[in-house]
Amino acid sequence: MSTLAAVGPGDIPVLAALHAESFPDEPWGEAAIAEILAMPGAFGFLADADAGAPAGFLLALDLGAECEVLALGVRPALRRRGLGRQLVAQVLAVAAGRAVHLEVAEDNAAALPLYLSAGFRVVGRRADYYRRRDGAAAAAVLLRHGAPA
Ligand SMILES: CC(C)(COP(=O)(O)OP(=O)(O)OC[C@H]1O[C@@H](n2cnc3c(N)ncnc32)[C@H](O)[C@@H]1OP(=O)(O)O)[C@@H](O)C(=O)NCCC(=O)NCCS
Structure with a gap:
């Protein structure tokens, strides 16, 4: 188990x-992260x-009726220790x-099983949602936990 701390503007770098x-x-970069934290x-x-x-992070939005996870990541050397699941x-x-x-991403072989085992369920799919550096497109899977859409 890791200690989790709430992020603030000082954590942008x-x-x-x-x-x-x-x-x-x-990579989103500091400016994009700052914009997100200001939302x-x-x-x-x-x-x-x-x-x-710091070993991992999660950024999210509280939209009132529901929350949205914007990004989740764990440093490569520290994966498979339960940090992603904890976040x-x-x-x-x-x-x-x-x-x-x-x-x-539909082909994210690490994140999909993590979310599904945490109780998320697939509620949609968007073809060609992501564009990879090599130009290839990848579909996004829409996941939801909790109250029905
Ligand atoms: C996805 C990510 C955050 C998982 O972080 P993590 O700390 O390694 O995850 P955990 O150790 O908590 O793993 C929890 C479960 O997720 C699944 N999982 C995690 N990594 C996996 C992998 N490489 N292959 C298959 N299943 C995996 C397993 O079910 C795992 O449980 P187990 O270890 O008991 O088998 C990490 O791989 C990452 O940062 N990836 C790059 C960024 C990314 O894709 N983010 C998600 C985009 S929405």
């Missing part, structure tokens, strides 16, 4: 670094590794029974 490690094809309802968490260094459990705790939704 570390969030950008973690995002770049998790999504090397499409009404934005919240998130940082997970610490054993040595206390997802925390956003479900904040949602407190409200629906939580997100989009994930």
